[in-house]
Amino acid sequence: MAADELALRQQDFDLDEHTPARPRTDWWAEVRGILWLVLAVLGFHSLVAKPFYIPSESMMPNLLVGDRLVVTKYPYGYSFVTPTFHLLPFMPGRLFGRLPERGDVVIVTPPGSETDYIKRVIGLPGDRIAVRAGIVYLDGKAVPRRFMGERDIAADANTRCDDEHYPGRRIDGPATPAVCRLPIYRETLPNGRSYDTIDKGWSPGDEFGEIRVPEGRVFLMGDNRDNSADSRFSMAENGLGGPVPWENIGGRAEFITFSLDGSATLNPLTWPKSFRSGRAGMSLHPNRGE
Numbered sequence: 001m002a003a004d005e006l007a008l009r010q011q012d013f014d015l016d017e018h019t020p021a022r023p024r025t026d027w028w029a030e031v032r033g034i035l036w037l038v039l040a041v042l043g044f045h046s047l048v049a050k051p052f053y054i055p056s057e058s059m060m061p062n063l064l065v066g067d068r069l070v071v072t073k074y075p076y077g078y079s080f081v082t083p084t085f086h087l088l089p090f091m092p093g094r095l096f097g098r099l100p101e102r103g104d105v106v107i108v109t110p111p112g113s114e115t116d117y118i119k120r121v122i123g124l125p126g127d128r129i130a131v132r133a134g135i136v137y138l139d140g141k142a143v144p145r146r147f148m149g150e151r152d153i154a155a156d157a158n159t160r161c162d163d164e165h166y167p168g169r170r171i172d173g174p175a176t177p178a179v180c181r182l183p184i185y186r187e188t189l190p191n192g193r194s195y196d197t198i199d200k201g202w203s204p205g206d207e208f209g210e211i212r213v214p215e216g217r218v219f220l221m222g223d224n225r226d227n228s229a230d231s232r233f234s235m236a237e238n239g240l241g242g243p244v245p246w247e248n249i250g251g252r253a254e255f256i257t258f259s260l261d262g263s264a265t266l267n268p269l270t271w272p273k274s275f276r277s278g279r280a281g282m283s284l285h286p287n288r289g290e
Contacts, residue, residue: 042083042084045073045084046073046082046083046084047073047074047078047082048072048073048074049070049071049072049073049251049254050070050071050073050084050251051068051069051070051071051257052068052069052070052071052107052116052118052253053066053067053068054066054067054068054069054118057159057165057224057227058117058118058119058222058223058224058227058228058229058230059105059118059119059120059222059223059224059228060153060159060182060198060223060224060227061151061153061182061184061196061197061198061223061224062105062195062196062223062284063105063118063223063256063284064153064158064159064259064276064279065158065159065262066158066159066259066260066261066262066276067256067259067279068256068257068258068259068260069253069254069255069256069257069284070253070254070255070257071107071250071251071252071253071254072251072252072254073250073251074096075098075100075251075252076094076097076098076099076100076106076246076249076251076252077094077095077096077097077098078094078095078096078097079091079093079094079095079097079246079247079248079249079250080247081109081247081248081249081250082250082251086109086114090111090245090247091247092247093247094246094247097246099124099125099218099246100121100124100218100246100249100252101121101191101193102121102122102123102124102189102190102191102193103120103121103189103191103193103194103195103286104120104121104252104253104285104286105118105119105120105121105252105253105284105285105286106118106119106120106121106220106249106250106251106252106253107249107250107251107252107253108220108240108244108248108249108250109248109250110235110240110241110244110248111235111241111244111245111248112235116250117220117229117230117240118253119220119221119222119228119230119231119240120195120220120221120222120223121218121219121220122136122138122189122219122220122221122231123138123213123218123219123231123243124213124218124219125213125214125215125216125217125218126212126213126215127139127212127213127219128140128210128211128212128213129208129210129211129212129213129219130208130209130210130211131205131206131207131208131232132206132207133206133207134199134202134203134206134225136187136221137210138189138190141190143187143188143189143190144187144188145185145186145187145188145197146185146186146188147183147184147185148184148185148186148196149183149184150181150182150183150184151181151182151184152171152179152180152181153179153180153182154177154178154179154180154261154276155170155177155178155179155180156178156261156262156263157261157262157263158260158261158262159180159261161178161179161180165226165227166180166182166200169181169182169200182198182200183198183199183200184196184197184198185197185198185199189286192288193286193287193288194286194287194288195223195286195287196223197223197224197225198223198224198225198226198227199225199226200226201226203225203226203227205225205226205228205230205232205233206225206226208232211242211243213243214243216245216246216247217242217243217244217245217246218243218244218246218249219231219242219243220240220243220244231243231244253284254283254284254285255281255282255283255284256279256280256281256282256284257280257281258275258276258279258280259275259276259279259280260274260275260276261274261275261276262274
């Protein structure tokens with residue numbers, strides 16, 4: 001029995017000797033792979049396109065709080081605000097740069113800030129621009145606008161339609177969802193591009209003395225004219241402080257990917273109902289003509 005036991009042990013030893021060892025995990029290679037992936041994503045976001053979230057109501061009725069959209073980086077070339085993280089100091093000029101077109105919806109980083117705003121390009125270098133009684137004037141001529149009637153926008157957790165900003169505009173039906181009923185005006189810029197705006201009546205931004213947009217700058221406004229901090233307002237008022245340098249334009253808004261009404265919780269069962277229907281795929285390019 002002793003000889004047999006020794007033979008079995010020798011056989012086990014021989015098997016262990018010829019069994020290939022498990023390869024060790026190359027953790028450095030794994031880390032390098034993750035780093036390359038992160039760099040690729042950051043490079044794509046910085047140079048090609050990135051997602052953007054709408055946090056405010058300044059671009060209603062065209063953009064709602066909770067909209068997710070795609071912003072392309074290359075249409076106007078590249079500047080110091082192009083990278084995903086705004087870490088670079090101001091640098092004049094743009095690489096492969098060109099000016100936005102009137103009516104474009106753009107992402108802008110106000111001078112001295114790291115926060116991105118989203119606004120519409122109204123005035124270009126050399127334009128004389130003013131706002132009188134809520135009507136935009138370019139080079140002394142009123143920008144045509146047409147009343148489109150009142151539009152009902154669903155009032156939800158993201159679009160609250162509160163009395164402070166929209167007094168008397170919230171309609172709570174006994175058997176229908178609440179809506180925000182707002183007056184819509186369609187503006188048409190000199191290049192024929194049109195878009196809808198909201199004008200509820202007088203507000204401080206309805207009067208803006210005429211200025212000439214300096215070279216290398218653009219004048220931006222929100223579509224929600226009574227609730228937008230834009231080029232009409234000073235930096236102290238959280239506005240853009242007048243026309244902004246074109247270097248501060250970070251990209252052009254292209255289309256909505258999806259939209260959430262703010263009702264979702266940690267419970268996954270609430271997620272499907274929080275998606276707003278009919279908004280996915282909506283283009284953010286203004287119409288040509290009315």
